[in-house]
Structures are given as structure tokens and as C-alpha cells.
Amino acid sequence: MGGDRTREENEGDSLPAFMALPAPEAADNDPFCQCLADVVRVLSLDVAREPGIDDYGWGQRVRAALREACEHDAAFPEQSFEVLLRAAVYDANPSFNRWFVEAALNAFGRRRVRSRMIDYLRTGTDTERAGAARAWYWTALPLDHPQLRAAGPAKSRAESDDSAVAIREWNEAALREFVDNEHLDVRRCILPGLPLREYAYPPELHHLVDKAVAIARSHPDEYLQHRVEHQVRG
Incomplete structure (x- = not known):
């Protein structure tokens, strides 16, 4: 591990290291x-x-x-x-x-x-x-x-957890939420885990990927601007 380099370092330090997720605006x-x-x-x-x-x-x-x-x-x-x-x-x-x-x-x-x-x-x-x-x-x-x-009654955790289905449902809901919900903390928290490639979504949602990228890039919040550039380059 000591000789490993981060992806950002391998990209020639063209982007700064990830910013920490800011604390909620009104905690x-x-x-x-x-x-x-x-x-x-x-x-x-x-x-x-x-x-x-x-x-x-x-x-x-x-x-x-x-x-x-x-x-x-x-x-x-x-x-x-x-x-x-x-x-x-x-x-x-x-x-x-x-x-x-x-x-x-x-x-x-x-x-x-x-x-x-x-x-x-x-x-x-x-x-x-x-x-x-x-x-x-x-x-x-x-x-x-x-x-x-x-x-209570024993339940097996070995049963299929339908991970692919749940992840797809989460990603689609998160994409819609990021685009439609202007709340800053919601957008800040969703973006780091949000896939920004069209292939992660059904065709009817492809237009929302471009919209999400545009929202983050044009947003006055520095964290969203910073984070989206890492993700579209990733």
C-alpha cells in the first residue's frame, strides 16, 4: 500500500484532492x-x-x-x-x-x-x-x-438481497432528487454517490444525467462544483 498512488495523483494532480463534505447548513x-x-x-x-x-x-x-x-x-x-x-x-x-x-x-x-x-x-x-x-x-x-x-422467528440472511435492484432504485431516486430538490444539504449529500454516466440509468432518465452535471457545475456552492468535476473525470 505504501507505494500506491491515488487516482488524482496519477492524473497529474490536475484536480485537487476531494473536499470534505460540509456540515449541514442548519444543524x-x-x-x-x-x-x-x-x-x-x-x-x-x-x-x-x-x-x-x-x-x-x-x-x-x-x-x-x-x-x-x-x-x-x-x-x-x-x-x-x-x-x-x-x-x-x-x-x-x-x-x-x-x-x-x-x-x-x-x-x-x-x-x-x-x-x-x-x-x-x-x-x-x-x-x-x-x-x-x-x-x-x-x-x-x-x-x-x-x-x-x-x-423473533429466525430469518436467513443468506437469501438473495437483490442488491442490483436496490442499487438501481436508489440511483434513480437519487438522480431525480438531486435534479428536483434545491435543498443544498440534500444535493451535497447525494452527489458523492451519484453515478454521472448515462449507462447507469434507463433511457428515459438519460437527460437528467446531463441536467445534474449542469446543475452542479453552475451552482454557487464550491463543494458541488468541486465534486462534480472529479466525478465526470472518474
Whole structure:
């Protein structure tokens, strides 16, 4: 790995390194804090919010407790499916939200998790649409915690998860959302995972690919301008 070069370096540094995804424009941490409290309650995690701990520290403690719980044999109650995915969607950190997605994937299966994320993208609030786009990336994680399961009748996670179908549905919904929804955070969060090649879509959506590229290139937001150039060159 030490001798590897990034694609951008191999292109002669013609483009700068990827910009970090900006924080949400109008962040309200109260809903996420409630999500954290729900995760702790529903999964009976052994963690408490001590006096003086800030929201960031509280989030880190809950994520750590969840990761610890995932290392042991556990049956997650049905209620935890929505609680975990809501926490993933409302977690504004595009790296730390992984832990909520991974727990849900391993307990409830990829098909169900991806289906719910598509629902958030299609019918959620703008905050939820942006959050679903941040969290979608982690739905491709391998199922590495066989000791986790959903409480109730046993369900096999070995069944086909229809990944190709779910990915196609997500990409088509995301393309439409990027073009039609002017909310900045929604567009910022969708673009990094959005294929910008016509072959990724049915013919009736090909015109939206060019429209998406034009929107990003002409947008006053520096992140969208920067990101689209990487993706059309990729």
C-alpha cells in the first residue's frame, strides 16, 4: 500500500484532492440526541449521559457502547430496526453514522435496510433525505457479525438481497432528487454517490444525467462544483 498512488495523483494532480463534505447548513442536534437516547433505551445499552458531557461526547459514548454490543451474541428487538436507522439518518457525521447502519445490517439484513433508506430518500424530510444519502454508502458493508440477529422467528440472511435492484432504485431516486430538490444539504449529500454516466440509468432518465452535471457545475456552492468535476473525470 505504501507505494500506491491515488487516482488524482496519477492524473497529474490536475484536480485537487476531494473536499470534505460540509456540515449541514442548519444543524439541529436535538433530534439526533433523542435518537441516541432511543438507541440506548431500546437496546438496553450500559451507558449513561453524565452531567457535563457535550453532545459530541455523548454520541461517541453511545456509538462505542453499540459497537461493544455488536461483538456479543444478541437478539435485537424489532423496535430497534427503525431506531437504529433513524439514528444513522440523523447522525450528521458521514463516518460515525456507520455504526448504526452496520448494526442494523447484521441484525436485520441488507435488503430491509436498503429498502428503508430508499423510503427515507423518497418520502422523508429534507434533513432525512440528506441523512439517508450520507448513510447509504455504508449499506454495502459486509455482514461480519453473525452473532447478531433479529428477535423473533429466525430469518436467513443468506437469501438473495437483490442488491442490483436496490442499487438501481436508489440511483434513480437519487438522480431525480438531486435534479428536483434545491435543498443544498440534500444535493451535497447525494452527489458523492451519484453515478454521472448515462449507462447507469434507463433511457428515459438519460437527460437528467446531463441536467445534474449542469446543475452542479453552475451552482454557487464550491463543494458541488468541486465534486462534480472529479466525478465526470472518474
